[in-house]
Amino acid sequence: MTPQAAFDQYHQAVYSFAYRLTGRTDVAEDLTQECFLALLRAPHRYDPARGTMKVFLLAITRNLALKHYRDSHDDPFTEEAQSASDPRHALDISSAVATAVAALPQLQQEALVLFEYEGATLEEIAQIVGAEVGTVKSRLHRARERLRQTLAPYRKVGNEHESI
Amino acid sequence: MNPSELPDRELDEMLKEWRAPQAPAHLRASVFPQSRAPWWRRSIPVPLPVACALVILMATGAWRLLTVDSGRSELQPVSELRPVIIRGQHVPN
Secondary structure (H helix, E strand, C coil): CCHHHHHHHHHHHHHHHHHHHHCCHHHHHHHHHHHHHHHHHCHHHCCHHHCCHHHHHHHHHHHHHHHHHHHCCCCCCCHHHHHCCCHHHCCCHHHHHHHHHHCCCHHHHHHHHHHHHCCCCHHHHHHHHCCCHHHHHHHHHHHHHHHHHHCHHHCEECCEECCC | CCCCCCCHHHHHHHHHCCCCCCCCCCHHHHHCHHHHCCHHHCCCCCCHHHHHHHHHHHHHHHHHHHHHHHHHHCCCCCCCCCCCCCCCCCCCC
16 A cells, blocks of 8 residues: 555544544644654555554554653643543533543543544554553543543433533 | 443443544645646745846846847848959969
């Protein structure tokens, strides 16, 4: 697969993943660009025997996101998480979910985003984050437990969500 | 499960509400800048002093070409040919 073909097929997945990790469109754009430039510079680093191109690209994006926060001396992962970790401050369900996910511990957050939004399997997540499948499963379970509690005030009543 | 917690199905529904924005269209051009335009529309960066020197050279060349052309245009074709034969001293009469 050429870098151009990989871009056409996966740039939205990479961008979405970066956005959900960082909560910022400008950073997501930078990370997506850097991810594909890394592929352009060293396409031989991708080994199809070790996983799919999507997994390879998401792993690069994750490392770039971590590097970004190390360089900017910022706490992973979002500004929203720091300023409004309480989802009850959010105005709608989408913002409440974004805030609640951002407030998760980093390792739980990335596992949840990869599983729920990128459709990655447990094995793929384990490969991306460099952990055991059992560990990923546990992080995912804890992330969902936490979200169940924090998002409970937004439970649907009939067709409408409860307002705070 | 605690009654103040969401059941799985409801949690899944709520998670779906959070949508990521579309990737900007200009992203491709910033990753593959060479592929954004055909070769005859591409540009190369040239330092300003070099560009100025090139412009001066071209202007000088054009001016010289014009002055040479105008010098030539002053020459007129001969209307009447009057050949003069000059004999040397050693030629017998």
